[in-house]
Amino acid sequence: MSQRLALLACAALVATTCPGLSARAADQTPAGAPPPEPARIFAPLASPQPVNAYRSGSGAPGPLAWQNGADYDIKVSIDPTNKTVTGSEVITYTNNSPGDLDTLWVQLDQNIYKEGARADFSSPERHANHTDGFSIESVSVGDDGHTTPIQPLVSDTRMQTPLPQPLPKGGKIKLRITWHYTVPGPWGGRTSVTPSKNGDIYEIAQFYPRMAVYDDIRGWDTAPYLGQEFYLDYGDFDYSVTVPANFIVVGSGALANPAEVLSQEQRDRLVTASKSDQRVMIRTQADVEAAIAPPPAPVTATPSPAKPDAKAEAKPDKAPTTKTWRFHMSDSRDVAFVASAALLWDAAKLDLPPVAPAPGKPPAPRLAMSVYPVEGIGSHGWDRSTSYVKHAIEYFSEKWYPYPWPNAINVGGHGAGMEYPGIVFDGMQDRDPMLFWITTHELGHGWFPMIVGSNERRNAFMDEGFNTFIDALASDHFNHGEFAPKHDSEYAPDTGKPADDIIKVLKDPDAPVLMAPSEVVSEKYRHPITYFKAAYGLTLLREQILGPDRFDRAFRRYISLWAYHHPTPSDFFRLMDSEAGEDLSWFWRGWYFNNWAPDYAVKQVSYVDGDPKKGALVQVANHGWLPLPVVLQITWADGSSARMTLPTETWMLRNEITLQIPGSQQIRTAVLDPDRAIPDVNRADNSYGAVPTAAPQQH
Structure with a gap:
């Protein structure tokens, strides 16, 4: 042989x-057909974004690369009687761009639910429930006592705020906004309220006005929000959530005031979980039942005759009707949380190096967590969720790039399958491989686009496809391939061989290309193209073109160079060429700019x-x-x-x-x-x- x-x-x-x-x-x-033309296939490729001082020919950030930043101090409360979220925030915005800014743009994602919103026409099937969107109560700039009111201009899901004076390079400004909105029901998990046996579950995301990105590609990137996710800058977050006293809140980042909101027993259980590879129940079914039980009826007693010299007995304070949960999240582009009286809560340790705590706080353990209602209980269901969380975070950290945040949380609720930094929203009814796959996929978004901050609204394949690629490898790795290979019913036909599954797409003359703007890819093609074709392209690079050693090294380099920054497709193409030592123009042209295929x-x-x-x-x-x-x-x-x-x-x-x-x-x-x-x-x-x-x- x-x-x-x-x-x-x-x-x-x-x-x-x-x-x-x-x-x-x-x-x-x-x-x-017709016969291939080698001169065209192997011609030099002109990438959409040019090389300049901000983006280098090697695919790395250029010598004059810059990026603006936004820090948030947010206070919100939930009123379950009318399902409203009321909030105020202070955004500290830093201008690192080369020029002055005379206006700021803010994203108002809740306006997607307003009747007549642009998304109503682009994707009407997603908007069965309408609300009034964000009600902006006030906008101002400046410090306490020296604020200047701003008259904003709201346009669909964007708000323009002209500044009294231009913000110079290196300058900071505080933007203050107060607002409220009605939670629009269980649609999509973007921000929702979902009924369960023991009460409503509030999955709250995109709940605060968020800064738009000002970058070197377009200036203000003000693409309206039509449902195709996000593009955000990075910063530090301090946020608080006030809810009824029997609720728990679990959110992005680290809980900053556990002594004020958790019982001693729950705090002790968290300490135990921080040392355990197996899940520890932090809030049990008995705790849930106690939280939702009606208060005991007052006991009526015959009063004793008062004695003239008796001292008045001190009466105990009434139990508080609300609690405020405080969180801190560093180096993030967003935060989200879940709140409910109906949630069980379990946790186990993450075997990762410690991260820097909030200012003035001791280092806290890093935990894999799951919160879910009683509907999720079961050995085939959410009893295993935290083991899936733990595997995903530890595997991706070792394989690609270290997980940067304190905790990783899986929420069993409506079932939207939606991701935010440090927390993901999945389905209380998910079981077995589907629960493993959705958990791993949504947590994988912690790397794409939460760490590597590509523009999802324009190039969705750079987060959905790249993430699908890494979570398919995670499926192979988990428990000797218990749930491998990963399947997805939307990758039609599903033969188990990706090379066969993609052929239907490659032969479809109506299929869009990967470089098509995200919003023009119809739902019919979103999974086959944005997820599957993008992921399979990386598999071809790794397995057939470069080999695992060269690919893995180059891909890790891409992640590390662009962590907390904003790469474009051109940056990715150039970096992989440079780091892998290949001119892959023929592949980028054929797979990303066209739907070309091999045929031997x-x-x-x-x-x-x-x-x-x-x-x-x-x-x-x-x-x-x-x-x-x-x-x-x-x-x-x-x-x-x-x-x-x-x-x-x-x-x-x-x-x-x-x-x-x-x-x-x-x-x-x-x-x-x-x-x-x-x-x-x-x-x-x-x-x-x-x-x-x-x-x-x-x-």
Whole structure:
């Protein structure tokens, strides 16, 4: 076997052809026709974002790279009687850009629920419930006692706030906003109230006016919110949530006042959890039942006659009707929380290095947590959630980049499958592989786009696709592959082989390309393109083009260089080229800018001078516009076999090649891509299965 492999490695090129170039544009052509044009496939690629002082040719941030910042101090309260959230915030905004800013733009995501919002027309199926959106009560700038009222201009989901004086480079300003809104019901998990057996569950996200991003690409990026997620700057968060006293609140970051809101028993359980690899119940079913039980009826007693000299007995204070939970989150782009009386709570330790605590606070343990109603209880359900959380955070931290925040929380509620820094919202009814997959996927968003802050509203594949790629690897890793390989019913057809599953998309003439703006990708194609095709592209890079060692090193470098920054697709393409040591323009062009596909064929098998003892001639043709490396497997008459890989460079000047294969006997089969590892769109011509008859000797 080893001898045959060595011989195949020395196979000679004995004949080539290069047909004329087609007049039809390749990007207008579905895979398979017309013949590929090497001059176009391998032409230099002009990336959309140019190289400049802010973004380098290596894909790293440039020498003059800058990024603005936003710190938040937020106070909110929930009124369950009318399901409203009322809040105030102080945003400390820092201008690090090269020029002055004479206005600030703020995102008002709750306005997506207003009747007549743009999202009502772009995605009407998502907006069954309408509200009045954000009611902005006041806006001002300045410090306490020296504030200047601002008359904002609200446009759909954006608010423009002109400044009294321009904010210079390096300057800071405090923007103060008060507001309230009605929680719009259980839609989507973006901010919702969901009924459960023991009470409503408030999954609260996008609950405060958030700064828009001002960057070197567009200035103010004011794309309206249509439901396709977010683009945010980084900063530190202090936020408090006031709720009824029988509620618990679990949110992004670290709880800053546990002694004020938790019982001693619950605090002791948290200490135990911080030392345990197995989950520890922090709030049990009995605790939930006690919290929702009606208060005991007052006891009526016959008063004793008062004695003139008796001192008045001190009456105990009434139990508070509300509690305020305070949290701190550093180096984040967002926060979210869940609040309810109905939630069980369990936790286990995260085996990660400690992180810096809030100012003035001792280091706190880092915990994997789950909160869910009684509907989630069960050995096939949420009893295992925290083990899934713990695995995901520890695996991604070791494999790609360290998790930066104190806790990681999985919430069982409406079931939106939605992610925020440090907390994700999943479904109370999720079970077994679905619970594992959704938990791992949503937590994987902690890396894309919570750490690597790409623009989801414009390039969704950079978070959904990249995250789907890493969470599929996590499925392989968990508990010896208990839930592997990862499947998704929306990746139709689901054969278990990604190369086969993607072919339907590659052959669909109406399928959008990965570089299409996120908002123009219809729901029909959102999963197949934004998630699956983007993830599978990284798999092809890792497994078929670069190899795991080169890919993993380059991908880790991408994450570390762009952590807490804003990369574009161009930055990613350049960095992978530079770090992996390859010009991958042909792949970026074919897979990201077009829906091109590989299509190889074994055209003919013959023998040198018609004599099998002199070796075979195998003619291979390329009919596809995405010339991925492809394996050719030769099996001889005696059953022995060997393989060789045809690299992409094979097709730089030609569409056909004849390989001289050393050997001394007839070939039984010649098969291209025997493992179905690449998405060849026509496998019918990938093999030569008959034993060819020797041609007469020429004299």
